[in-house]
Amino acid sequence: MARPSRKNMDADTPSARDQLLDATGALMTEQRTIDISLAEIAERSGLNSALVKYYFGSKNGLLVALLRKVLGPRMAELEPLVHAPMAPNEKLRIHINGVVNTYFKYPYVNRLMHYLMTEAGQEYGKIIAEEFARPLVDTQSAILKEGQSKGLFLETDPLMFYFHLVGACDYLFFGRATLDHVFGVQEVTQDLKRRYVDHIYQTLTKGLAPA
Template structure:
């Protein structure tokens, strides 16, 4: 499924769906719940999206299309391979941090076989992003900068897994690190956590001195 045409009503429905899916789960949210929260006739939601599964698919495309474009364009930037990887980490952290709702939905729904068709579009996105990452890693390997024994498909889970562990344990880290406001918490993610993940990925990629 390609990028969808969106009007204000569709965007409003997608925002509400993301909020409810992330709070109540996909199974726990009905089209009626979404239409009520969005203050839109239930028939209008069905007219625009057809089904709850198609609504989830549209939401995934809406929220991840720009991530795909950013990662694809990164391959062609005039940067050294390690700088590209550092920027890749920054792109992932920024996009996930700005779209915690949809990534929470995906994190939960990916464990369910029931949603395989709806999530096929997300699987295709991940395959495309992996190809872009492979291009960057192979460039670094050809220059003798990156190790030859890197397991490339595990790089992205290392980035996202670290972020999600931090975020899923937010109350613990807020208390531990005195991140008592949302601004402090977000700034920590964008600076210290991002730098930590970049250092971790660098340690996996680069030959030891």
């Protein structure tokens, strides 16, 4: 790989790093795939592809950094939500809305996490599990446990709940071809997203409610 030219090294600023991350996320969203090349990222960002290694060490390092950029602020909101002075069912609605909004804005995140956990090597799998998946599971488990203690929720397996929610949220955005060809829906609008949040919330809470 060629070394960065002086012109591109002059772009060695915080914004250059963000340009690479933003270009990567935009390409994945537009092309509906995580299989994009360094050449595409370089062309989109206007920067030398060698800067990927300079900033992130490798393409996989770039992908982890992208997840940290787009999911980091959302991870920081999880613990405050658990301790917020509100009913567990309201916490659950806020959490579901947050997960759906994340997939709405960054529809590539679940596929990217899956790739890093299963194909990129054990080092990356550990990062994804500890920084992203585990905090989500811990948050859901805490909300479910609080709801159970207050008699609002039935006892529920956190594993089943996690895959139910994450799978439901991901597929709306991953399955856009189905939306188009089967339902004639060409875009996930704000209204469709809102109705989907309501549907998931109603489905889950009805299943959690004591008889």
